Amino acid sequence: MELLPYRDEHLALTEALELDPETMSELGGPADPDDIPRVHKMRIDTVAKGEWYFAILPEPSGPPVGAIGIWQSRIQGEPIHEVGWMVLPEFQGRGIAKEALRILIDRARADLRYGRIHAFPGVTNAPSNALCRGAGFTHVEATEVRELDVSST
Ligand SMILES: CC(C)(COP(=O)(O)OP(=O)(O)OC[C@H]1O[C@@H](n2cnc3c(N)ncnc32)[C@H](O)[C@@H]1OP(=O)(O)O)[C@@H](O)C(=O)NCCC(=O)NCCS
Known part of the structure; x- marks a missing residue:
């Protein structure tokens, strides 16, 4: 398996993942196609900043079938590293x-x-x-998250 830093050629992978109702069923539903360029750029920028966002290639030089990364986020104002x-x-x-x-955890260590x-599954x-369980993550807490989308109103 190869983890390849996300780059421009991975736009089709982002489209396939983000627009798929099944893949996105636990992540708020499929993305708006108009939002794909923003998501793609965000991932390019993540890599440009030296953070980790990778395309997953089960066979080196084969087609990418997924994505994995660690990026900076916050919990209650405190900076953390989030994996997805x-x-x-x-x-x-x-x-x-x-x-x-x-592979990602080995590199992070x-x-x-x-x-x-x-x-945050x-x-x-x-x-x-x-x-998470298999990789040894500790269950910290279950929490409720609510959101309001005001972008189209
Ligand atoms: C989460 C996801 C990446 C797992 O990918 P995958 O390559 O199918 O996972 P794996 O085959 O490596 O399996 C990982 C573990 O999940 C378990 N698993 C896989 N599919 C499962 C299912 N449908 N129900 C329950 N457990 C399942 C496997 O048994 C394995 O656990 P084990 O090691 O204890 O046996 C994939 O389901 C996905 O893309 N989901 C949508 C995106 C998403 O929700 N991302 C979460 C962001 S936090």
């Missing part, structure tokens, strides 16, 4: 996210920038919670 992952539905259930997360890393997101 996505695999195209037709490639799920084959251990791809598990292996990608193993070797990089002094990273201490604790946090994941929805409570009903069974594969993501299994992934």
